Amino acid sequence: MAQTGLWLRWSWRDLRRRWPVVTAIALVIALGTGTYAGLLSTSAWRTQSNDASFALLNTHDLRVALPSGSTTEEGRLAAVVASLEHAGDVAAARERLVVPTQIAGPGDLLVTGELVGTDTLPGAAVDGVHVTRGRALGAADDGAGAVVADESFADKNHLTVGSELTVSGGARLEVVGRGQSPEYFIVTGGQGGLPFLTQKGYGVLFASLHTVQRAAGADGQVNDLVLTLRPGADRARVAAELSRALEIAQPPLAADLTTRDDIDAYRVLYDDIDGDEQLWRIVALLVLVGAAFASMNLTTRVVEAQRREIGIGMALGVPTWRLAVRPLLFGAQIAVLGVLLGLGVGWAVSIPLRDVFVGMIPLPIWRTPLQADVFAQAAVLGLLLPFVAIAWPVWRALLVQPVEAIRVGHLAARGSGLAPLLSRLRVPGRGYRQIPVRNVLRTPRRTLLTAFGIASAITTLVTTVGLLDTFGATLDRAEAEMLHTAPDRVSVALDTFQPLDGDVVRTVEQLPEVGSLEAGLRIPAVADPDGEGVDLLVDVLPAGARWQPTLVDGQPDGGLLLAEEAAADLGVGVGDAVTVEHPQATATGLRTVRTTMVVAGLHPNPMRVFAYLDPAAADALGLAGTANVMSVTPAEGRSADDVRRALLEVPHVASAQTPQAAIDGMRTTLDEFVGILNVAALITLLLALLIAFNTTSIAVDERSREHATMLAFGLPVRTVLGMTAVETVIVGALGTLGGIGGGYLVLRWMSATTISDVLPEVGVTASLSATTVVGALLLGIATVGLAPLFTLRRMRRTDIPSALRVME
Amino acid sequence: MEGVAEPRPAVDARAGSEGTRIDLDGVCRYFQVGDTVVKALDDVNLHVDESAFVVALGASGSGKTTLLNLIGSLDAPTAGTVRLAGVELTTASRAERTRARRSTVSFIFQSFNLFPGLTALENVQFGADVAGRDAPETVARQVLESVGLGDRARHFAHQLSGGEQQRVAIARALATGNPILLADEPTGELDFHTGVQILELLRAQAEAGKTVIVVTHNREISRVADRVIELSSGRIVADHRPVGGPAAIADLHW
Incomplete structure (x- = not known):
């Protein structure tokens, strides 16, 4: 091209003249691409961190666990392993005693948890403990009252080295260190039978095997063995041999054999990466689409101005392709700046995200390097977006007849489309005061473009903040259901099935802190095990229990009461039959059986796991006359905490929790989960402000000649400014309302698809809080309403003759 | 693909006698405004086949700007044919019409239409470059000197007076080297003295062998024309040469 230098100079002048717009559009794109890069980097971080953390502590390959409440002699499980044909494939094996307990400590600390006792023999540890503070356990601690407390539990409950703890049965233990172990990197519903636990409300204490044996009153007993295999060993072959050896063991060993993949923390930590990535990808795409749409809108306006x-x-006969050069150079400026800013935003976004993850998932090793491939993807998007955004308006601009393009006042109202119809509408006010409304009606395309720009930002904001609302509303529903009656009750879990008229029940009943007691059963089960496989916690409530589930359909007795979400997932309704896999008591112990049960009713708790059976329908369990849970009402003048402390001294009490504490646990769990959404919400808020302001600012620029005309006719600046504000507020309100509607629709779609995949155990219904709606309205309308104020100085200093000249 | 560097078409003024020829036959241009059809031009026939200073005279709304737009292929007629330098514009493709504009006509607008982001020199250089002339910057400097603005070369449009802007616009048109100049009310936004300067410039171009068509509502200007076409309500109502030949520009007053 003969005049490359001229075009480049021209473009440079365009940039200098329009740098605020260029920077703003680039920043919009940068927020989109940066958020995309930041959010999607987290998957790689988590995978790398998981791999490193599980490898660091020799996470077991196989685990043998005896049924809850049963034990065997120390050394017996190790002997079974030693007898295997390919025992040489076993690198290390450790016997353990893992028992549920309650933990009391400094201040008001009183939580449920586990004591994990492992031998302190020299050699490679299995499921080792990575000590973060204090010291590790050594041979000298064998049988002593020294424990290493789970780091997260200790941190959140302010336990320090030297803290004194008391566990169920009254044993006193001293914290000598804080640490992390693979099975407890995060605590999940699979441990202790409680569906939602947090590291704050669930304590894990690591001690020597003999220490735990003494604390649990189980001298010489173990109930668990973990082993690792040598590199290259055939895990399936060793597992098969071990399974066979356990089956033929005499006396019988009814043990569960599981692998590393069955570790709840392992499974959840890896599975969540995929599920979460799905959610983050949608959030990132939402931000990206919002940014793309907004940048398209803004560039359209800039090209229209050209x-x-x-x-x-x-x-002058300039070839079409050459006419496109200047706007494309404008796009290139945005692209380059957008990519540079995007890298910065991506880096900035990754900082709070890293903090959220490190706080949420306490792994011993966190690897959070810059994900070059994700950033490269974002950079490509950042480069392409401005060109895609500018292609359409340029194409439109080049298609018009030259005489149309050259016409003075091309930005003014046109007598086509909806404009003639809308201009007939009656509008309030008289004379020039009608101008703002008339402007909006006479230029429907421009009105819609501005409104869409604002709507895209508000949609993204409402969706992201709406996710927080949705989770909050879900918990509110759960809370309302669990606390609708008897909110003062304490749910007590026992570590074994106890006779209703046995010592444990009687002891609890006779505690002075206890007013009344209802003994029942809580059984883990799986509905439709060959199909949907919905995990359930089935509570058998005694007749006339103080708390009963609310019914949304069906009868309270005669079968299974399922959560609506569970019934929907299973595709069953009231009166339908469902196969349930559950433990059943036999003369020789518990065995797993399948029973066909009738769905008697549905309850509204959004937590899918909760299910209920009336005592008559519980015959299939074979546990008549026994209990493993109790609902305790405090005596007059006593609190739930009094009851919980009193229960600490009672053997076989595994946990004691108020329903409020359970709700708080769920809230904490979900709060941690939505921590990342808070980051995304903050970004979308910034994006919304930026888009709304720029869209309005450009709209005000387009009216500069009209404003100059008004000023020339003697209207004061405040009146012109007021009229501009009215016009932008109308458009802002339109855009905001559209954005709220759009956000709600996207939220509903996400609730029905992505969230139900990511959190299948929770029945989430899209919900927008009044605060979000009012906040979005205020943000959308106020931002665009205030935007003209930023033009006050310019308007005051308007060179009227210059502004009135035709040059645009 | 269109391009500035490709050879000029055979109908180029500099390549043959049809270079300045303009033929309009039965040309109509109607606009639909709401329920009303506005006949901006109605059955216009016009033939210009010589280098001359032609003035199209008419009141506002008579159709003179529409006529200029059609000659310059900025717009397409509703009916009839327009031929410019031998090229049938009515059926020409978009690219052919662009090429015709690039190689045959140059516009001078009432409102100057300079690129605000370019200096005076660059605006003129732009015209020379678009037309595919060699050494466009040199050409631009020469032309800018010839309109008396050599010392304002580095000024932007907003730093120039109205008369200076119009002279830059004329320089841009001249820099193309195209044989036909189309000027739409070139003195419309200028004072008398500046307007006279502009007319002198345009008149000089006609005397140098170009065809200059000026549309105006100012009857006084028609006194310096070689040929006057009068329009009213979209029709040519008179087509004549001033009696006694064109008057001297110095005799004009308005």
């Missing part, structure tokens, strides 16, 4: 110059070029 349209007359394009027309002049046409009149």
